[in-house]
Amino acid sequence: MSYMATIDLTAATFDETVENHDFVVIDFWAGWCVPCRQFAPTYEKVSENHDDILFTAVDTEAEQQLAAAFEVRSIPTLAIIREKVLVYAQPGALSEAGLEELLKTARELDMAKVHAEATPNA
Structure with missing residues (x-):
């Protein structure tokens, strides 16, 4: 799976990423997860509408420590960090409209x- 408008987030890059970006969205996923693969194009499409938000992806298989730190129990899970504070973390794939609404709420x-x-x- 490749993300164009998103960057892969790892335990090694997490602190620096959150430090250097005021608005970070994280998609926790795995290659074997069908809902994750179905959600990926929606996440990608919405990411292209928001130049001021950093969209990231965490492969939970490769980054089990990072997934555990966020207490990810089911995937996909979305997390939003604003100004170094976790403001949202919920499992479940969203529709395009649902993701846009979530970002609007987080932005406000x-x-x-x-x-x-x-x-x-x-």
Whole structure:
């Protein structure tokens, strides 16, 4: 499977990727997963509509440590990280409209509030 508009994310590149990008979407997948293969073209298509978002893919077979860190129990699972904070992580393939709506919701988050809630007593 090859992603054109997405980059492969690994445990080795994770910290640097999140550090250098304010909006990261992660697709956890595996080659044997039929729903993952069916979702891939949708993910690819939507990624082309958002130049300001980094779309990444994690092969859960090759990156079991990274999948475990996100507690991925079923695939596909999508995760969204905004300004170094995990704001979404749910299993299940989405439709194109569903993925666009999810990105819109994530984009509209009040990140000052999210950061305040993520670091109580700060």
